[in-house]
Amino acid sequence: MDFTTKTIFFITLSSLLFVGNAIPSSRDIHVVRHNLQSNLLEFCKKTTNPTLCQQTIQPSYTNNVFDPYKALGVEIEATLNQTKKIIGIISELREKQETSKSLKDSLDICKDQYNSILGSIKETKDAIANRDVRTIKFKFSAVLSYQASCKDAFEGMEKEFAFAKDSDVEYQLGGNCLDIIADLEKSEPKNEDPLPQSPPSASSNVIGTIS
Numbered sequence: 462m463d464f465t466t467k468t469i470f471f472i473t474l475s476s477l478l479f480v481g482n483a484i485p486s487s488r489d490i491h492v493v494r495h496n497l498q499s500n501l502l503e504f505c506k507k508t509t510n511p512t513l514c515q516q517t518i519q520p521s522y523t524n525n526v527f528d529p530y531k532a533l534g535v536e537i538e539a540t541l542n543q544t545k546k547i548i549g550i551i552s553e554l555r556e557k558q559e560t561s562k563s564l565k566d567s568l569d570i571c572k573d574q575y576n577s578i579l580g581s582i583k584e585t586k587d588a589i590a591n592r593d594v595r596t597i598k599f600k601f602s603a604v605l606s607y608q609a610s611c612k613d614a615f616e617g618m619e620k621e622f623a624f625a626k627d628s629d630v631e632y633q634l635g636g637n638c639l640d641i642i643a644d645l646e647k648s649e650p651k652n653e654d655p656l657p658q659s660p661p662s663a664s665s666n667v668i669g670t671i672s
């Protein structure tokens with residue numbers, strides 16, 4: 462590296478660091494919010510239930526830069542919350558005196574399935590922290606099978622399936638997560654290079670900083 466190259470390299474590095482740490486002015490926040498909105502719309506468009514995707518992810522995005530892994534993390538958290546809600550309903554029904562033997566059997570199957578979902582989600586979260594899309598897919602892909610197994614346990618006794626609507630919400634949220642994962646997988650580089658490509662905007666920042 463000659464002097465000029467070194468200087469440019471240093472400036473690039475420091476401006477990248479600066480961009481990363483800068484506290485945005487109120488105008489910038491406005492711009493970021495606007496982009497966040499359109500990014501989220503674009504992001505959710507590809508999912509099973511775009512409206513649900515936006516409704517669940519939006520509240521967790523106040524003043525942040527859009528990050529698809531973070532958005533996936535929020536949608537998975539929404540799935541986790543729905544899972545916990547259903548486990549609560551199952552426990553309540555299970556404890557009722559008037560619950561029939563056949564209903565208890567179905568509820569026990571569902572309790573196992575939803576506990577398995579909890580396990581899958583826990584493992585998925587670790588993989589999200591590592592931005593490891595292959596492991597994310599591997600760990601999360603069982604969720605809809607567990608959801609379906611619980612639903613199947615109520616075949617022929619649909620009237621007693623008190624949480625059918627919640628089960629459907631679980632399906633929609635889980636489906637959204639899988640769609641997002643599939644999309645992330647598509648944008649993964651084909652080789653095993655763990656380093657992200659620098660965005661082209663980084664070089665325009667350098668020019669701005671020098672002049």
Ligand SMILES: *[C@@H]1O[C@H](CO)[C@@H](O)[C@H](O)[C@H]1NC(C)=O
Nearest residue numbers: 517518521535536538539542
């Ligand atoms: C999940 O539930 C927690 C606790 O009730 C709540 O703070 C959080 O916002 C919920 N997350 C989503 C994505 O709905």
